[in-house]
Amino acid sequence: MKGGVSSITNDTPAGSSVAADPYGALPKLQGAERGNLTGLVEEALREAIVSLAMEPGMMIDKLAVCERMGVSRFPVSAALAKLAAAGLVEVLPQRGTRVMPIVIHDIRQHLFIRSALEVETVRSLAAECPEPTLAALDANLGRQREAVAAGERQGFHLLDLAFHEILLDATGLPRVKEIVAVSRSALDRARRLMASPQRHAHTLAEHVRIVDAIRLQDVEAAAHAMHHHLDEVVAELRRFASERPDLFRE
Known part of the structure; x- marks a missing residue:
């Protein structure tokens, strides 16, 4: 983790069920600098939420987080406040803090952004694509086949x-890549x-198409293939x- 690799250990037993103990995914903080605790707790909680160790809709027990990570309530509360600002958790009055359900409307907006930019990306590449880019895409597809198998x-x-980064890099437009990266991160869960x-x-x-x-x-055909690819995410999400339904909100 950024800024604290040597300060964090994760002693969750191999093969243990994260779903049975979502707090087991959190690392213990050992020897971390006091001024850096909030950042370390925030990063650990963010990873647990994005990786789905803490499922959407789950109520977060601050005391359990404190005990698991070996920290006081202050860095946990401060970290949760930052995650609330990022839209990953929400504070429910007189109930506590819970992991934010996945909001389908937000997903559609981020996919709209991706579609607008990535469809144009493949349009431009289909008009003129450098051989090294095609070679990189072919190599990536080969590894994808191995991973699927x-x-x-x-x-x-x-x-x-x-795969998507190769396409975006080939445009030579780093700002476009940055915007797509933000929307892609919002879709990660x-x-x-x-x-x-x-x-x-x-x-x-x-991807092959x-x-x-x-x-x-x-x-x-390239534009249609990319548009279809991203539309399938929405269709799959709705299914x-x-x-x-307990994990989502319209």
């Missing part, structure tokens, strides 16, 4: 991120919730929300 969820997640072997296989096929269209210099 091996059922490597985290590995595929990272390759998925890298939803994407991890929907991660499954089937979804990964579909994502791989969608995007690259095939770029290679053929078919601008409209998942109908099965687990």
